[in-house]
Amino acid sequence: MFKEFAKGLSITLKHLLPGHSTTVEYPKQRLEIAPRFRGLHRLVPAQDREKCVACYLCPTVCPAKCITVESEENEKGEKYPRVYEIDLLRCIFCGYCVEACPVEAIEMTSAYELANFKRGDFMYDKARLLKS
Numbered sequence: 001m002f003k004e005f006a007k008g009l010s011i012t013l014k015h016l017l018p019g020h021s022t023t024v025e026y027p028k029q030r031l032e033i034a035p036r037f038r039g040l041h042r043l044v045p046a047q048d049r050e051k052c053v054a055c056y057l058c059p060t061v062c063p064a065k066c067i068t069v070e071s072e073e074n075e076k077g078e079k080y081p082r083v084y085e086i087d088l089l090r091c092i093f094c095g096y097c098v099e100a101c102p103v104e105a106i107e108m109t110s111a112y113e114l115a116n117f118k119r120g121d122f123m124y125d126k127a128r129l130l131k132s
């Protein structure tokens with residue numbers, strides 16, 4: 001029994017040594033984000049507009065039903081999202097919207113510091129998503 005106790009204690013003491021810490025001093029220190037991390041969404045811009053063609057695939061596949069798209073045609077007869085909104089309070093960051101998009105118009109960034117004070121600030125409209 002003493003042997004097991006000593007073994008457990010040695011593991012604990014090992015983590016007290018410099019360089020063996022399992023935590024970081026956030027926000028001074030930040031962990032490296034995994035390449036496939038799914039953070040805040042971003043609408044990809046094209047030349048003079050967003051790449052999105054308002055096909056409604058992403059709101060259709062979204063399991064949380066947190067994407068709102070309203071399409072309209074521009075003067076060239078091209079469809080574009082007059083309204084594109086994501087309610088981050090409902091989003092489960094599954095990435096299905098990104099997978100479903102036929103024109104790669106939406107992607108997920110590594111941004112994870114998404115805390116806010118007001119519920120309304122979790123509603124990301126087209127302008128915010130183009131900037132994120």
Ligand code: SF4
Nearest residue numbers: 062091092094095097
């Ligand atoms: S990540 Fe998932 S839950 Fe969030 S908007 Fe995309 S499809 Fe919906």
Ligand code: SF4
Nearest residue numbers: 052053055056058101
């Ligand atoms: S982001 Fe992609 S999937 Fe969603 S409406 Fe636009 S074009 Fe369609």
